[in-house]
Amino acid sequence: MVTGTEVITARITDINGPWVSEQLAGLGIEVAHIIVVADRPDDLEHALRFLDAEGMDLIITSGGLGPTADDLTAEVVGRFAGREMKLDVEMEAKIAAILRRFAKTRAFKVDEAAVMDANRKQAMVPEGAEALDPVGTAPGLVVPFGDGPGRVVIVLPGPPRELQPMWPVALATDGVKAVLAQTTPLHGLTMRMFGVPESEIAKSLREIEDDDGVDVEAVEVTTCLRRGEIEIDVRWREETEAVAMAVRDGLQRRHRRETFSLDGQTIDDQVAKLLKGHRLGLAESCSGGLMAARITNVPGASDYFAGSAVTYSYEAKEELLGVPKELIEEFGAVSPQVAEAMAKGALERFDADVAVSITGIAGPGGGTQEKPVGYVCFNARLADGTVIARDPVIPGGRSDIRERSGLVAMHLLRILLSGDDADSPA
Amino acid sequence: MVTGTEVITARITDINGPWVSEQLAGLGIEVAHIIVVADRPDDLEHALRFLDAEGMDLIITSGGLGPTADDLTAEVVGRFAGREMKLDVEMEAKIAAILRRFAKTRAFKVDEAAVMDANRKQAMVPEGAEALDPVGTAPGLVVPFGDGPGRVVIVLPGPPRELQPMWPVALATDGVKAVLAQTTPLHGLTMRMFGVPESEIAKSLREIEDDDGVDVEAVEVTTCLRRGEIEIDVRWREETEAVAMAVRDGLQRRHRRETFSLDGQTIDDQVAKLLKGHRLGLAESCSGGLMAARITNVPGASDYFAGSAVTYSYEAKEELLGVPKELIEEFGAVSPQVAEAMAKGALERFDADVAVSITGIAGPGGGTQEKPVGYVCFNARLADGTVIARDPVIPGGRSDIRERSGLVAMHLLRILLSGDDADSPA
Structure with missing residues (x-):
């Protein structure tokens, strides 16, 4: 009450x-x-x-x-x-x-x-x-x-x-x-996934029940879409621990690429750990400083965070990040080419060994047929040339697109720094 | 339900x-x-x-x-x-x-x-x-x-x-x-104040009742501390409109300097309007991009927002904002002198006509006797040399200090751009 x-x-x-x-x-x-x-x-x-x-x-x-x-x-x-x-x-x-x-x-x-x-x-x-x-x-x-x-x-x-x-x-x-004294304590674990729709998890749980023969109903499984990620909570009492482990393993096996946390750690925790000993520079446009705010939300971020150039205008991209005006004129401020130049500029200007750039169209205005609202270009790179580039169309309204941009960038950083899955060096 | x-x-x-x-x-x-x-x-x-x-x-x-x-x-x-x-x-x-x-x-x-x-x-x-x-x-x-x-x-x-x-x-x-049909509609207004404790409002309401002879109880007044600002909601039915107006006027008269909104407009709305026709550059340290995120949260911000240099390291302050290393070494990265240099750097690098800088100690570490956690230096300036500088100690934990820093900077921008109350040109 x-x-x-x-x-x-x-x-x-x-x-x-x-x-x-x-x-x-x-x-x-x-x-x-x-x-x-x-x-x-x-x-x-x-x-x-x-x-x-x-x-x-x-x-x-x-x-x-x-x-x-x-x-x-x-x-x-x-x-x-x-x-x-x-x-x-x-x-x-x-x-x-x-x-x-x-x-x-x-x-x-x-x-x-x-x-x-x-x-x-x-x-x-x-x-x-x-x-x-x-x-x-x-x-x-x-x-x-x-x-x-x-x-x-x-x-x-x-x-x-x-x-x-x-x-x-x-x-x-x-x-x-x-x-x-009248109850028995519940044990729990939290898994997190990125890049899988909630309906797929429901389907996997049915398969774990039907194909793997696990009595899923004996434990409590809740699935929740939280700020763009799937959070799966499994709770059990002593006597059904084996079922809980079978559910966890069944889900992980079916969504290995998308599962990034088995112990409740958030992406922010993980990236903060991976950044230890590195020096990070950011180059932001449509995320408008939200990525920097997210990184600096962790106490002690100054050990690895050099800064972010939040560049909304062409001139700022040129002055702060050294992105040639001609490149912007040729490909547009929102393009994989400009995202690459921004990330390289961030590496150089912040004297960093890891950088991510985010440039996109958050809307409500500014979208075109070819580059709709939600189109965002990312370039995450290490000083040694290892790079991951992506340019998805992110659904939702202005604030969804801004926030989700930061989230995608966090996941690209995780993949880049953990050495999984990076594209071959440019 | x-x-x-x-x-x-x-x-x-x-x-x-x-x-x-x-x-x-x-x-x-x-x-x-x-x-x-x-x-x-x-x-x-x-x-x-x-x-x-x-x-x-x-x-x-x-x-x-x-x-x-x-x-x-x-x-x-x-x-x-x-x-x-x-x-x-x-x-x-x-x-x-x-x-x-x-x-x-x-x-x-x-x-x-x-x-x-x-x-x-x-x-x-x-x-x-x-x-x-x-x-x-x-x-x-x-x-x-x-x-x-x-x-x-x-x-x-x-x-x-x-x-x-x-x-x-x-x-x-x-x-x-x-x-x-069984009720009569309520009318309402929302006032917003900044820089006054909630207890002062309670005292003013008692004065309005006792000294001004207004029957405050005849209307509904709720006071709420919302993210560092005081929000006062007055609600009334047709027949007590005069009382509501007397409450509003009585509060405004007693807190003229602190009252920035009589019509529910937020500081973000007001600053967005004041920035029309200007070009804003930011220089952020302890706010870590939150000020930029706040400014760019408003659709159409690209019309007046050039960018923000979020500079956590000395080198970034020097490279992106031209803050001389010697100045930082002499006065410290958190000092009115460095805040001034950061704001001047933002004016120049973003080719802006208005700039604000924020540099402070968000904690939990880094505080000293002389400059405790929460000590934050602000410098808000126009290209013509008009300037407002402040260096308060902001109470609360790390996230309070970070968020409140952005809020103070918004209010300095409002005062600077509306021409109230600025310090004499430097």
Whole structure:
């Protein structure tokens, strides 16, 4: 149960629901409902009663633990569980210490009495509940509810930077341990593929069932198209481990060329590792800096990334990358020839030993019969002359084409640097 | 009610809930709950009964309208509303025509009988419901439920590219019109500010109430920190328009310097407009291409964007932007002096009349006592020598610092190009 009017009105995007859901999956707990409710006590209580009636063993709430009057979650959960609110004196002292520290570092004057009063509210704990130490200023709670043992509400703060560190603390409480004792943990692996349609994976899974005689239904396989790549998640319990391995091997055998990760590593992780000891220069046009942004998103990228020349105009291509104007006039700015000259220019100007160029038509305007919107030329090369050149037509709208261009370039870098599959030296 | 196991397991992010929620806000309809449920018929039906019991006038579902056996929404909604499913022969013919068209363009062999059979399912409509023509292959539904008039379930497909075009069609049905007749539309405006803490806005709203005597509670004001800017949404009904205007004016008067948008325009829109007729060159270091990506995200950016030199190494700064190595050695790569040289280099190398440079320490490593992580130097300048230079310490982690750097640079561009507030020519 995610609380907050700002979530329900779409002012902010909920990331707690999906994050908690992923944690639970790893613990072998199936999520039945995610409910987002506005900050109205009746709505909160009714949602809790609904989840109770649905037979949930575990309810997790996020948000509504602040010091102000519209932060109601703890109180509503207490009422729902039929437990009286009592002041936790020790917790009150902890919160007070945190607030004094904040007040000091912020160097502003605070009406201490008013603050302490408002924050006594945060130290009210339902009787019989376990309180979790604050990460920010709000403590979390683990509150038993319903008949019989092993049913609890975990009450967590809304800000993800507070909720996430509190999660392992909540799992270690007696209340939550009793819930976890009722399930067996799920194991999981994530495979990633590039360049294969989702429907092909469905077909392969049917073949693994029919031709290989593997009981695929005994494990959980989810396939998802994520930013241009296929992500396949296989989850299993101890007793079906052999089935999971057969599914993984069957998929890999059928899509050997397209499978680039068997251990969940992303293409960005892999390229970052492959670039160690190299020096990379980029030459970008239609990707408009997105490839550079992607490379530099990894901490420590400065060890191998020299830079990117983002060149939108002919003049910039000539001035920054030394692409002859005549070449652009003869073949067009979007052409394999200009992509090659850009990549060579990047090698030289950045004094790099590996370079990739991207030049294409992101649209919405600028397409022709011969070179439609989505036509993108890539040239990935090493200083020794090893090269991979591609010029696909990438489907989708402007932002798809821009983003996908960066993704294709990442995969070309991977292939180039891992020594698989490169075209013969030019 | 958002259906789909892939949403509940966080494989995909729900965008339908927030999107529909924003549409409803504009129509004056308050959203009480957003429920995400897995594809289990009992869970779907229980969620519908919960929403019914909560007294909802309008329930909107997304997803579960496909041709396969686990697409159950239409049937479950029919059962929930106590209406028998009947074949809509006209709809069946429409779907058949769409499928034949698909089969033709895809140029693969299709077992037509099997396809038509599977898709008869999609033409089953609860008695008394209004069917909405498919955008993809799945029709939508408007299904009356409960006692008395004016309560409906709108059943929409899951893919946003199908759901969104179907929305206006759903609003035009008799069933939905009867619901809308019970409300009065909300008007709204969005203000944006930069460089003011959220707590200051809360204080100003209290002053507007106490000092200006405006009944702020009569309108709906939501304040939200969105990617480093404050977004203030004011919503009102006809009769409280004067209050809304007083709130807007009161906020603007108190935060004149920080208010950059009164009409919802984003900084990216504004800078794109201001750049018309100019020629922009960028010199980026810690932002790693994100500023270029932001500028080129706007279609038509090639009219004014020449390029960006993303220079991570000393050598790249020297080679691409002509920043003397001695300057870097004397003052450091992150210094106002190097930022100035980078911006001047961008003006020259891109033959631009406006340039911005960004050089800073994004972390996690590289900070010192004097220049901590988050220290970023900016230099925004016109060819005529007008300049704005800043060197703030930006709070947050690596990705915050990178993104915020681009945002600050956008605001410096806005101030520079709109002629407000620039420092005197250097």
